[in-house]
Amino acid sequence: MDANTSSSQNSSQTPSSCFSSPPGSSIFAVFTVTNLLLLLPLSTFILGFGFLRWRKQRPAAMNPLDVFTFHMVVMELFGMSSSVTCFTGAYKNHQNMIKVGCNMFAITSCVKMFFHVLTCMERYMAVVHPLTYRNLSKSGGVMIRNICVGFVWFLLAGLIALRLQMGNNFNMILFFCNLVLSLIVSSFCNISVVRVLNRAGPGEEGANAGKTDTLKQKALVTITAIMAVLLVRFSGNLICLSLGSSHVLSSYDTCVVLTSGVWFCLPSSYVLPLLFLHRAEKLPCLKYNKN
Template sequence: MNSTTPGASTNSTTPSISLVGYLEIYVFSITFLFGLPTHSYVIWLIITGAGSGVASEFFILNLSVCEIGNCLDMLFFVLLNWISVLAPLALFLQALSIAGRPLFQCLMCVERYLAVVHPVTFLKFKPLRYRVICCTAAWIIILGSCCCMITLLLHYINAEIWFFLSTFLLFLPIQLFCLVAVLRALKQSGPGERGREREEENHMKRRAFYIILITTVNTVFAYVPIIIAGVFIILINQYNLTFWGPGLVCYVLASFVQPVLYLHRTGKLSFLCPS
């Protein structure tokens, strides 16, 4: 079985791994070894109430569950170089990551947009109820996407590339619009009390501004390289790991930003940055 998936290429008899393939294996191994315990720790903190509560962090909880699936997918794609029978499970978990991460990140961006730009509308919703409804619909879409991608791969070898592009191009503009709108709203000076209360408010706005800015840069870093690589592969109608590998590495490494921001916000990284 020859595989042209965005993971490491495999051959059932003699594995042949290029230099880019070794880079992928290295990055995938690092992601599994560090990502799995990090996201598991985030889930444990949310469930035990160490943060702001399950209701306010429900989207992050679901995103971390998706990222755990992504970490397991990294392990299976590394093993896929020698154990080809893992291909269906690896593809299913990869579809979970492709559809899950951008969808839950998009929900988080829309929530931040409503909370900052339209606070009155945001306060009308029951926090946990609408989050549970949104996440239930999201998981139905994600699992359906996993089944569709595996089915399409049986008939069309570039289905995975199209799946990447269609998903990212659908959610990336929504995320960027919400993030830029939040940045503009936080940049503007609103009415408030003078003196110490105003200073504290400005400090909170600056902190939120930098967090959203980091999220925006991370979103561009994660999606733009892999979108460019996917478009190029479709244009030349030939899968090439040399073009796809760097974009995939950017997408994989970007998964560490969200849990690090959460751990920093909950004070679990105070030993690294005491301020």
């Protein structure tokens, strides 16, 4: 009887419900504090540095990767405020705060992956279809980029509203569907860039060949880094979900395993900001040629 009851309780456990339990709330509290100490200063610096750069150049002349990074950082700040709300609700045992904060954090964590996808697609177009990319940069490229960014924010608002009408499994289904889609797109972009990396394309011969090869290599590094952190996120959360649904763990251990999955989200939160600092030659751990 006790074994059946334990299995029944484990099968009903979800990451959202575990956030209000003692082990889950403790793990999520450490995660939230870590984000506030590391990601908040990083995000603030990037937005401040980006604003100063924006004042010195026309918005249309900005690097598309920087635009995606800035929006990603703003969405990260929104996600951090949601995690703080969730943690505060767990601390005060306020179920409505837990529900609102944790669901907003979960959906934001899903939707922000679209900025990873947009970054990969932008690098894919620049390398695999350079002529089309140059023509779009001179005409409707900025408008297309703005439409894509606006769609991501609209999607975030729509999914948050939709979550109120859906069951407890909505966040997990959305998370893995979006993560698989992001992995497929980034893998496709990665393979496509690798195929053309050592092959000269239209308008790339002669004096421009060396510069073009460098741009291709940077594109490959960007896409590979994004694909790697998404793979870590997918593998880690899949393992946590599998262990948490195995019915062999106690209710306490199940919540520990399920809640620990949030830590696999950290690499994907830092990849675009760190790539931005690398492009701006602001990473303190690297030495850059100032000549």
